[in-house]
Amino acid sequence: MKKIELHLHLEGAAPAALIRSFAAEKHQDLHGMFDDRGQYAFRDFKNFLRVYEAATAMIQGPRDYARLLEVVLAECAEQGAIYAELFVSPEFCGGADLAAWRDHLGAMQEVAATARAQGIDSRAILTCIRHFGPDRARKTAICAAETSGGWVAGFGMGGAEDAGEASDFAWSFDCAREAGLGLTVHAGEWRGPDSIRDALSLGVSRIGHGIRAIEDAQLLRDLAERQITLEVCPGSNVALGLTDWRSHPIARLADAGLRVTVSTDDPPFFRTSLSQEYRMLADHFGWAEAEFLQMNQWAAEAAFCDDATRTRLLKDLS
Numbered sequence: 001m002k003k004i005e006l007h008l009h010l011e012g013a014a015p016a017a018l019i020r021s022f023a024a025e026k027h028q029d030l031h032g033m034f035d036d037r038g039q040y041a042f043r044d045f046k047n048f049l050r051v052y053e054a055a056t057a058m059i060q061g062p063r064d065y066a067r068l069l070e071v072v073l074a075e076c077a078e079q080g081a082i083y084a085e086l087f088v089s090p091e092f093c094g095g096a097d098l099a100a101w102r103d104h105l106g107a108m109q110e111v112a113a114t115a116r117a118q119g120i121d122s123r124a125i126l127t128c129i130r131h132f133g134p135d136r137a138r139k140t141a142i143c144a145a146e147t148s149g150g151w152v153a154g155f156g157m158g159g160a161e162d163a164g165e166a167s168d169f170a171w172s173f174d175c176a177r178e179a180g181l182g183l184t185v186h187a188g189e190w191r192g193p194d195s196i197r198d199a200l201s202l203g204v205s206r207i208g209h210g211i212r213a214i215e216d217a218q219l220l221r222d223l224a225e226r227q228i229t230l231e232v233c234p235g236s237n238v239a240l241g242l243t244d245w246r247s248h249p250i251a252r253l254a255d256a257g258l259r260v261t262v263s264t265d266d267p268p269f270f271r272t273s274l275s276q277e278y279r280m281l282a283d284h285f286g287w288a289e290a291e292f293l294q295m296n297q298w299a300a301e302a303a304f305c306d307d308a309t310r311t312r313l314l315k316d317l318s
Contacts, residue, residue, distance in 0.1 A: 012266030
């Protein structure tokens, strides 16, 4: 069936084989990053971040990013996606220097335009890295504000959730909001419900992950009343040891009236795909066409695209 994905990290979607290819071209040794089968290898979330950043360091310059986006969007289309929003960090595209970011963006926009003509539309959510700190986040926010519109449709924050408070980054989110960008932030994955409340203070309409909202009945009611959309990534949560499939709260979140969507986060790292996520939801919670259609309609309504694109997506899903 046709699918929409709202939470996909561009660098985190890089297949291990592509990263090894980039490393070979640059004569870099990535010893210890892969297992015996050539897949990414990490022990825990902290180690995952180190492996992730080491892999990202192999993606250098506009040409590499264009090649990466082409591969990732082709995989999205293969999984049945008609629209995807990708977290892209200017930090990794020239150190969040605005001129360097414009060069990277231009190369990626050409690829995105070609993919759109082939049936897979996309938008970019420019993402600051929480554990890099608020000052560096401002540079990403400026890149987002200065290049907003068209393919750049949103602003968000990823990285280590235990680094400070979301409210420390208020300036960056205010800057992005004034530029007309949609806002989302990772919260409620590793930290409890209070991290989600902190994130809501930034004026976001979506929460990345947000699964620990299930621990707080009042927060569930607040999220439902405000129609905050959760970008849930079940396979990622399971791979990182936060829960198992049987205990995952996504079905209970939906039953509580929350708008839940399903994405893959960093699929090659977590040995998953969009189709695999749907299969597991069907197997463990009995979800079928009606549930998946509702979920994708919520995703279209929450997407950071223009109204004409949203209308088209809803029509394509019906």
